[in-house]
Amino acid sequence: MAEEKTPNSRPIIDVRGVWKRFGSAEVLKGIDLQIKKSEVTCIIGPSGSGKSTLLRCIAFLEEYSEGEIYIEGELLGFSLENGGRRRVSDAEVDRVRRNVGFVFQQFNLWPHMSALENVAMPLKLSRGMPREEAARRARAMLEKVGLGHRTQAYPSQLSGGQQQRVGIARALAMEPHIMLFDEPTSALDPELVGEVLQVMRDLASEGMTMAVVTHEMGFAAQVADTVMFIDHGIIAASGSPNEVFRENQNSRLRQFLQNYFERNVFWQGSEGAAAP
Amino acid sequence: MTFNLAILTDNWRDLLDGMVLTVLIWAGGTVMGLAIGLMVAVVQLLTNRWIAAPLNVYVAVMRGTPFLIQLFIIYYGGPFFGLDLTPMVAGVAGLALYGGAYFSEIFRAGFVSVPPGQIEAARMMGISRLAIVRHVQLPQMLVIILPALANMTVLLSKETAVLSVITVNELTSVVQSIGSTTFAFAETLLFLALVYWAFLEIVTAAARRLEKRVGRFMLRTQN
Numbered sequence: 001m002a003e004e005k006t007p008n009s010r011p012i013i014d015v016r017g018v019w020k021r022f023g024s025a026e027v028l029k030g031i032d033l034q035i036k037k038s039e040v041t042c043i044i045g046p047s048g049s050g051k052s053t054l055l056r057c058i059a060f061l062e063e064y065s066e067g068e069i070y071i072e073g074e075l076l077g078f079s080l081e082n083g084g085r086r087r088v089s090d091a092e093v094d095r096v097r098r099n100v101g102f103v104f105q106q107f108n109l110w111p112h113m114s115a116l117e118n119v120a121m122p123l124k125l126s127r128g129m130p131r132e133e134a135a136r137r138a139r140a141m142l143e144k145v146g147l148g149h150r151t152q153a154y155p156s157q158l159s160g161g162q163q164q165r166v167g168i169a170r171a172l173a174m175e176p177h178i179m180l181f182d183e184p185t186s187a188l189d190p191e192l193v194g195e196v197l198q199v200m201r202d203l204a205s206e207g208m209t210m211a212v213v214t215h216e217m218g219f220a221a222q223v224a225d226t227v228m229f230i231d232h233g234i235i236a237a238s239g240s241p242n243e244v245f246r247e248n249q250n251s252r253l254r255q256f257l258q259n260y261f262e263r264n265v266f267w268q269g270s271e272g273a274a275a276p
Numbered sequence: 277m278t279f280n281l282a283i284l285t286d287n288w289r290d291l292l293d294g295m296v297l298t299v300l301i302w303a304g305g306t307v308m309g310l311a312i313g314l315m316v317a318v319v320q321l322l323t324n325r326w327i328a329a330p331l332n333v334y335v336a337v338m339r340g341t342p343f344l345i346q347l348f349i350i351y352y353g354g355p356f357f358g359l360d361l362t363p364m365v366a367g368v369a370g371l372a373l374y375g376g377a378y379f380s381e382i383f384r385a386g387f388v389s390v391p392p393g394q395i396e397a398a399r400m401m402g403i404s405r406l407a408i409v410r411h412v413q414l415p416q417m418l419v420i421i422l423p424a425l426a427n428m429t430v431l432l433s434k435e436t437a438v439l440s441v442i443t444v445n446e447l448t449s450v451v452q453s454i455g456s457t458t459f460a461f462a463e464t465l466l467f468l469a470l471v472y473w474a475f476l477e478i479v480t481a482a483a484r485r486l487e488k489r490v491g492r493f494m495l496r497t498q499n
């Protein structure tokens with residue numbers, strides 16, 4: 001895994017002063033963040049605070065209105081020329097984000113293809129990989145997420161947790177340097193959340209660089225190197241899980257965490273136990 | 277006057293010729309129309325509005341004016357623009373342009389029916405927009421739009437009759453001339469109706485079989 005030539009090498013993701021507007025609505029208001037190799041960053045925050053928008057800007061699924069986003073040192077989506085910026089071609093966008101994988105809340109599998117085809121098709125189409133090799137790689141990826149026995153199943157024949165694991169395998173097959181997850185377990189029945197989080201834990205321990213928008217505070221507390229709290233389009237708090245969950249006294253953050261704990265309390269005892 | 281089917285058997289040669297010609301025009305117009313419709317819809321989908329604008333005008337004009345007028349303009353107006361077409365070529369081209377406008381609208385609705393998230397997922401995997409159309413959108417939307425495509429194809433079979441006005445000897449014009457010389461309108465018109473009805477049945481049956489094939493992945497949803 002380790003191929004670090006320079007210690008303290010440049011961040012994989014470097015977001016500088018990014019603003020995003022939808023018409024007159026300002027959704028991101030000057031976001032700065034860096035994600036370094038092998039780091040896990042969890043992004044938390046209230047609904048509508050701009051978490052998805054931020055992640056989608058980093059993937060260039062959304063054009064940011066202002067600022068700069070660098071992926072492994074390359075400016076994403078635009079070229080800077082005499083003071084202004086110009087949108088580059090789709091092919092150029094693809095080139096810069098070729099090492100970025102994205103996992104969606106709604107899985108977004110292609111329903112007319114089997115699990116195997118979902119993973120193999122992009123390898124054939126965008127990497128020009130021969131059919132046999134693509135199928136072999138796809139099978140290996142599905143095995144990695146515990147679905148070696150369901151390669152021929154169509155998405156509609158799989159549970160939500162299994163579908164999301166196919167989604168993860170599909171992104172992993174492209175050998176990304178960073179994986180972005182937008183609420184990967186929010187569409188799942190509670191008993192299926194664990195299997196997806198386990199796959200993500202394994203990835204993190206293998207050294208995958210990850211940015212995860214999540215409402216799973218337990219996961220963030222255990223796995224994240226950095227937790228960021230986004231509120232009204234700005235990063236209102238950021239730091240280690242301990243700093244953010246226990247030390248930081250930002251009132252909006254405390255309120256947010258308080259709401260979370262109250263929602264997840266399931267036993268009214270002296271301890272006031274909370275779900276993970 | 278009695279119902280005399282001999283009229284049909286006596287003229288079977290002319291009727292057969294007319295029918296063959298009708299089927300050729302229909303098949304040619306439909307295949308070319310589908311190609312035009314698909315290309316127009318894809319260009320509208322993938323390019324900016326300045327390129328799409330003339331195509332929108334084309335679609336609006338073809339849908340907003342009678343096919344008869346369009347044929348007249350292509351055939352009789354063509355020479356003014358240096359387009360000297362035979363009746364047959366003008367007719368098939370006219371039918372293709374007319375059908376293409378409707379087909380493009382059907383394809384356009386089909387493209388929209390595929391959830392955008394699936395396209396985003398494909399874009400994140402570095403798949404080009406055109407390859408997404410081919411591998412993600414078309415295979416899924418085909419199930420949905422097949423009935424509409426089949427319906428339009430049947431409508432085009434009936435529009436072939438309009439080609440008689442630019443002297444193409446297709447089935448309707450053959451039947452008309454037999455009718456007007458023998459006055460056996462009932463027999464000839466019944467025959468004509470039966471033939472177009474057969475076209476309808478053939479297309480519908482073909483569409484149903486195709487639907488089952490391209491829709492296999494949807495049937496599995498039910499278990």
Ligand SMILES: Nc1ncnc2c1ncn2[C@@H]1O[C@H](COP(=O)(O)OP(=O)(O)OP(=O)(O)O)[C@@H](O)[C@H]1O
Binds near residue numbers: 027
């Ligand atoms: N395409 C869009 N057009 C207009 N407004 C949008 C668009 N996408 C998002 N917004 C708005 O931007 C704000 C932030 O949305 P975003 O989806 O980023 O929130 P979020 O933090 O991910 O919330 P959630 O936890 O509910 O997923 C919301 O007010 C939303 O209505």
Ligand SMILES: [Mg+2]
Binds near residue numbers: 051052053183
């Ligand atoms: Mg969101």
